[in-house]
Amino acid sequence: MSDSHVYTPYHPRWLRRRVSTYWWLQKWSYFRFILREGSCLFVGWFVLYMLLLVNAVGKGPDSYARILEWSAEPWVLGLNVVSFLFVAFHAVTFFEAVPQALVVHIGRTRVPGRLVMAAHYMAWALASVLIAWLIVGA
Amino acid sequence: MADHITLQVARYRPEQQSDITFDEYEVPCPKEWVVLDGLNHIKDRLDGTLSYRWSCRMGICGSCGMNVNGEPKLTCATFLADYAPGPIRVEPLPNFPVIRDLIVDIGDFMQKLVRVKPWIMRQTEKPVSEGEYRQTPEELDEYKQFSMCINCMLCYAACPIYGLDPKFLGPAAIALAQRYNLDSRDEGASDRMAVLSEHEGIWGCTFVGECTKVCPKHVDPAGAIQRYKLTAALESMKAIFMPRGA
16 A cells, blocks of 8 residues: 555554555456556557558568568567457457447437447458458459 | 354454454354354354444445455355355455454545545526426436445455555546436536546546456446546547637
8 A cells, every 4th residue: 555645644553455566366357457458569569560561562562572471480470470369359358348438329228238349349340341352352 | 055164354453463364263154144144253252352344234335345255245245155165264355454353444435535526516506496306217327327336445445456556536436426427417527527537537547347346236337437538538629629618
């Protein structure tokens, strides 16, 4: 506990227990939270990698071939697989949280949280299909 | 089912010791007994020096919150038989200073609660002769969930952010502020915003979500905080793009 509370100086005998450095290992929900927070570095890498890829595509076939070759190196491939898993984890935990943060009304009726979450998954799926069509089909 | 169960009860006698120790007591374990019944049995029959808070025994007063096997629980709503064959470890709520045995100091929470002004505020009161402030069932539903809070502080005990930074306003205080912000009769949302929007207010929350899981009244303080983050962000945007008001 912090010593900043106004009552602290007057009650020196009260026991203030320190939070363990390893508090995040005490419960699965705490560990999941730390995993979500810590893995944002991988999400950042994923964004950076996408920008590098778009940049290479913009510079022409040689540049694109070079980045494909670099991406096939085991450490880049491994990093991207791990990053993809964390990005998917972030997306799922974000969609899980949406109904708690976003309350939607249609007229005077409150839309159930499950529907709000389902709408987000639908939007995700549609966006993925659109991007896949642009890259592969168009 | 075993007819007795062991309670490992945290003891802290400030005049004798500098840290918590545990005393073990064998208590009867009929299926209708809750942890609080076990503590009352200890107090009445085995060791009268044990100190703890309790009052209503029916999950309304919120005073018997303790850590039971590492989870913040209302001891009047936690059955001994669910932990058979035991033992059951009973400790004071974490994240609060311990005064004695299972009693924690709640002064910090009480100060924070007052800061968010958890009462209905009106810009102008209408005369009594004009009657009551009426409300539709839909308007009631908007805040009813948050009005179920009994100030038991289990959410503070479960929140690692409050444990690490006691300046954080905390889940229950914010949920109760939202209870009044969402009340159609209230006109005090702008008064509460300054406190809620400060760094130690809603933005201190990193959405661990454990407060909602331990809440015995299904209040969902984590949801209240995330909803208010959205409200505060929209208000900030409005202030930037519409400085003279909408």
